[in-house]
Amino acid sequence: MSTYCFFAQDEAGNRCKINVFRGPTEGAKQNGANDRDIAPIYALEDGSRVRRVDMETFQVVPTGAYVTLVRD
Numbered sequence: 905m906s907t908y909c910f911f912a913q914d915e916a917g918n919r920c921k922i923n924v925f926r927g928p929t930e931g932a933k934q935n936g937a938n939d940r941d942i943a944p945i946y947a948l949e950d951g952s953r954v955r956r957v958d959m960e961t962f963q964v965v966p967t968g969a970y971v972t973l974v975r976d
Contacts (some may be wrong), residue, residue: 927942
């Protein structure tokens with residue numbers, strides 16, 4: 905499983921780091937899934953799940969807050 909990250913911010917300007925995990929989980933490996941068959945998993949640094957809405961917008965699942973990709 906590989907990991908990379910990027911930053912996003914909410915309307916108030918608060919930035920957060922989103923980690924992206926790619927690759928099959930143990931359960932998927934047992935079912936014969938390849939790396940390309942598994943969707944990436946998005947999570948904040950504290951482990952909260954994040955759902956991708958579109959190319960630049962994400963929703964923090966526990967709070968329902970929306971954050972937007974930050975490009976430096």
